[in-house]
Amino acid sequence: MGTIALNGGLEKTAFFYQSVVGKKVVMAVTGCVLCLFVLGHMLGNLQIYQGPEKLNRYAEFLQGLGAGLWAVRLVLLACVGLHILSAYQLWRLKLSARPTPYLKKSYVATSYAARTMIWSGPIVLAFIIYHLLHFTTGQAHPDFRRGDVYHNVIAGFSNPAASLFYIAANILLAIHLYHGAWSMFQSVGINHPRYTPWLKRLAKAYAWVIGIGNVSIPLAVLTGVVK
Amino acid sequence: MxxxxxxxxxxxxxxxxxxxxxxxxxxxxxxxxxxxxxxxxxxxxxxxxxxxxxxxxxxxxxxxxxxxxxxxxxxxxxxxxxxxxxxxxxxxxxxxxxxxxxxxxxxxxxxxxxxxxxxxxxxxxxxxxxxxxxxxxxxxxxxxxxxxxxxxxxxxxxxxxxxxxxxxxxxxxxxxxxxxxxxxxxxxxxxxxxxxxxxxxxxxxxxxxxxxxxxxxxxxxxxxxxxxxxxxxxxxxxxxxxxxxxxxxxxxxxxxxxxxxxxxTQIHPTCIPQSGDYQSKLTLMSESLRNDGRIWVPKKKGDTRHPNDIPEEERDYYLERMYPAYGNLCPRDIASRAAKVMCDQGYGVGPGGRGVYLDFREAIQRLGRNTIEERYGNLFEMYERITGEDPYTVPMRIYPAVHYTxxxxxxxxxxxxxxxxxxxxxxxxxxxxxxxxxxxxxxxxxxxxxxxxxxxxxxxxxAQVKPGGLDESHPEFRAARQAVEERTKKLLSIRGKKTVDDFHRELGRIMWEYCGMARNASGLKHALQRIPELREEFWQNVNVPGSGDEMNQSLEKAGRVADFLELGELMCLDALEREESCGGHFREEHQTEDGEAKRDDERFCHVAVWEFAGEGKPPVRNVEPLNFEFVHLAQRSYK
Amino acid sequence: MKIILNIWRQKNASSPGRMVRYELDNVNEHMSFLEMLDVLNEELTRKGEDPVAFEHDCREGICGCCGFMINGIPHGPERGTTVCQLHMRHFQDGDELWLEPFRAKAFPIIKDLMVDRSAFDRIISAGGYISINTGSAPEANSIPVKKQCADRAMDAAACIGCGACVAACPNASASLFVSAKIAHLGLLPQGEPERDRRALRMVLKMTEEGFGYCTNTGECEAICPKGVKIENIAMMHRDFTRAVALFREEAKVGGTG
Incomplete structure (x- = not known):
């Protein structure tokens, strides 16, 4: 076995993806895109604190992008798909790599977030589906008015059950990001003793910001800060 | 032949x-x-x-x-x-x-x-x-x-x-x-x-x-x-x-x-001493430690005081006393032998009195702790991991150990x-x-x-032989294989009362005592009598549990110890026959007036090559003379 | 002191295993962990029972033979040490300990606490070397190496191949082991010509052997007895990605005439 058979582009990609390293890189790159989206999404939504007009105008602006919006949506969908696919495959690989579990296992360094990625992931996915049906398409909304985002938010979050689910899911999302946002740098090969500690801090700060920002909206509606 | x-x-x-x-x-x-x-x-x-x-x-x-x-x-x-x-x-x-x-x-x-x-x-x-x-x-x-x-x-x-x-x-x-x-x-x-x-x-x-x-x-x-x-x-x-x-x-x-x-055999002077009977191996500490450490024992026999409580005037820096020119830096064999002599006389420290102090107090005072840490930090750490004592504050205990053959x-x-x-x-x-x-x-x-x-x-x-021409059905292969199988069966069938390690430890004690750092004719003769007895007992009374057709670590050990029990005897025989002191081989009968090794180039400037003569027969000592055409034979002196 | 041991006993790869409880009364605090097991084995042998099989050789923390789980941590609770250099003074009288073999599909159990780590050898065979035949080396000082690179290479090369990283990893990944070799050789100018090929072949082999993937938990780095860093894993990911991207078919035409 002197040489490695690798041919053109597609085969190369497939080979790359088949290896454990490749899957992790795919995971990291898609994760990075989604991280940026989550940040932008949150910043947009925080405009709710500036009143109905501001938020609804922002929504109009997004809708006005037309094909551009769909392009972004497709990219995000592809990223979510690839992220989930590689997560699923890596999870299967994990199960097959240690078929007999330990009777007793302790962790020295593994954070809670890192250990629960495989659980926080699917729950966040379930949340996203609900979220789309809730605020984008409206099927899961009690009083959905197309175009009046502000109203939809206030009305939607007035239901304590929905709000609590949002809060729980966003805490999980933050936990997912707490590990994921640093991890993606490591997966694509960025690690340097001088910068990695800062990257880790940045990633943690990012997770906190996303968590607090997203949780604040249902909380504000529930407590009547935003009406 | x-x-x-x-x-x-x-x-x-x-x-x-x-x-x-x-x-x-x-x-x-x-x-x-x-x-x-x-x-x-x-x-x-x-x-x-x-x-x-x-x-x-x-x-x-x-x-x-x-x-x-x-x-x-x-x-x-x-x-x-x-x-x-x-x-x-x-x-x-x-x-x-x-x-x-x-x-x-x-x-x-x-x-x-x-x-x-x-x-x-x-x-x-x-x-x-x-x-x-x-x-x-x-x-x-x-x-x-x-x-x-x-x-x-x-x-x-x-x-x-x-x-x-x-x-x-x-x-x-x-x-x-x-x-x-x-x-x-x-x-x-x-x-x-x-x-x-x-x-x-x-x-x-x-x-x-x-x-x-x-x-x-x-x-x-x-x-x-x-x-x-x-x-x-x-x-x-x-x-x-x-x-x-x-x-x-x-x-x-x-x-x-x-x-x-x-x-x-080479005996290395700076090893961590044995801490108990359960000890399974000895760990070497680099001999560079002797560059700054001072070796001493208490002047009083059987002194059990904590080393830091023993005042300066009650310490015997014996290497500095005996070898003023080289002091603590004298060669491996000399340092090893001196430690054994001190311990044999009852000055040894630590468990069983088998250890001497290697003290860095003076060096730390002179050079500062940082310098010592730079030079020996990893060794000190290793010592502490094994003994649980901090060599920056308590002197190390060291003792010689067999290192190389x-x-x-x-x-x-x-x-x-x-x-x-x-x-x-x-x-x-x-x-x-x-x-x-x-x-x-x-x-x-x-x-x-x-x-x-x-x-x-x-x-x-x-280039001078033809390749192949033979397979494992050859009678010699069949015989060798059969012999191995029989020996394995024999080891497993004894089911005696002592473990393999019991015998190995006993052999080790004999070898260390009589064929270790310093050897003499009467000790070697004693060992030559004890080892065959021990070997005899091994083949009567060893307990090797398990079977031969599985992973069996006791069986592996037993086979090795059985061979050591024969090799030990040959080592003692060779030590007895070599009536001179040279390098790691120190015969007490052959030393200078100051207790240094005395080589005998007249009679022993040769390699002793032992030949197996059959089970139960004494091996034959052959000789390959060593001719020195290019270097001049000199006597070592470290005074 | 008294120590209670629950040890995984398994006769061979094909038979099932179970935990067996042993009590040891006279444990000396200066014993190493393996010496304590020696004492147990002597007792078992005298009683006519099968001693516990465990891997060990140098007993000074460098050969990489020893290693099993103590209370769910490879090489036990002390950091930066192999189990042969772990001493009983770190435990309390009356402690109850659970001893299990390293568990991974790529590390099948041989007996009791012994596992088969030959997958590591096969990964090294796949590319963990510099191809240089004996005799063809240039004069040593003709290849200057930046001191920093030599030091970092040495940090990675300190790996003893004990397999604790695989055992500790929630995913049974061998990334730390593989990356340590990729980094050791890749950081040196001598290793540069084969850098891409090495990353490709070793990662491919690692996947083939059935190891899991790295989720960057840092568990391996934390328990590595030699302090090998996950920085090396980042380098492996980098090298592998680049090697795939820039891959070219090897020339098919022979050069000999």
């Missing part, structure tokens, strides 16, 4: 000998090499480098080791470094100087031609290892760094932190795995060689036991290489790995290979034993270190043998 000990030293001036030898050697053509098969037993520096190099040349190689991977051989534990006469430091080093230091360090009991060749190829070793990616220490300019080691007057030691052995072995191991991938070498890990097969006077194969399944297999070849390391574990406690054993070379000895200078199977200049086709490399042979090995020379010898000597001499041998 006596051996014909032909050393095959080439003619010509010292510095031309190896060139001349290579020029005169016969060659095997590249197309024919794959027709020859070679067995390499052992995967340490010598074995792995030989297997890899012979594989590169195109021979069919099979390599065996008892560990689960060739990377675990005990060469990995060597800390200090490897010598080479590169003279990178411009401090006057040369091939000749390395040669002279080595032969003098060995107390003039090695062959001039072999040692010169060793010094000569030392430079190639460094080139080879660097090219393989061994991460030697570097200067800021990117060139290789050197240090002086073991009291040498030049800086010729190359090192990779305190893990030089590990890095050199990984280099050789990687080269070996590359040949495994190329299909040139077939690796048999977890296989132990249990016998050598000699057909028509030539080594033609081995019998092995698969340590996982217990399967006994025969392997046929055109030549056999033993690179199985030393036999220090005959002392039970030593710095060797637990699995190190003499079985391969002992089996070869019993099949007709001469055993050279079995009594030459200079003796081994006799080989000629071609590294071939008295059995044609059986080659012996590294610590397993007797060749280059005489009666005492210098620091950082063992790694050099292992790699010299494997990378740069055996590829030539093996080709020369194989």
């Amino acid at each position: 006596a051996f014909r000990l032909e050393s095959r030293i080439p003619s010509g001036p010292l510095e031309q000998k190896w060139e001349n030898a290579k020029r005169d050697m016969k060659l095997v053509s590249p197309a024919n090499r794959r027709k020859y098969s070679i067995l390499v037993v052992g995967s340490g520096l010598a074995g792995a480098s030989a297997a890899a190099t012979l594989g590169e040349l195109g021979y069919n190689v099979k390599c065996f080791c008892y560990q689960d991977s060739p990377r675990r051989a005990h060469s990995i534990a060597a800390q200090g470094g490897i010598n080479a006469a590169k003279n990178y430091q411009n401090d006057g080093d040369s091939v000749y100087r390395l040669f002279y230091d080595t032969i003098k360090g060995g107390d003039f009991r090695a062959r001039e031609a072999n040692v010169y060749r060793l010094a000569e190829v030392s430079v190639n070793i460094i080139d080879q290892c660097v090219a393989q990616g061994v991460p030697f220490a570097r200067e800021y300019g990117g060139t290789l760094a050197n240090r002086s080691f073991g009291g040498a007057q030049v800086s010729r030691t190359f090192y990779a932190r305190g893990q030089t052995g590990q890095q050199l072995l990984l280099g050789a191991y990687q080269a070996l795995q590359r040949q495994v991938d190329a299909g040139r070498v077939k690796m048999f890990a977890r296989h132990e060689m249990l016998d050598l097969v000699v057909v028509d006077g030539r080594a033609r194969g081995i019998v092995t036991r698969n340590l996982v399944t217990g399967a006994i297999d025969c392997h046929v070849a055109d030549a056999v290489i033993l690179a199985t390391g030393g036999y220090g574990n005959v002392f039970y406690l030593s710095t060797n790995a637990k699995g190190c054993n003499a079985t391969a070379i002992w089996r070869a000895y019993k099949r007709g290979a001469g055993f050279g200078n079995p009594c030459f 200079m003796g081994g199977l006799w080989v000629d200049y071609h590294l071939m034993s008295t059995i044609p086709g059986l080659f012996v490399l590294g610590e397993a042979n007797f060749s280059d270190h005489g009666a005492n090995r210098l620091g950082a020379s063992a790694l050099m010898q292992g790699l010299a043998d494997g990378y740069f000597i055996i590829p030539y001499t093996m080709g020369h041998f194989l």
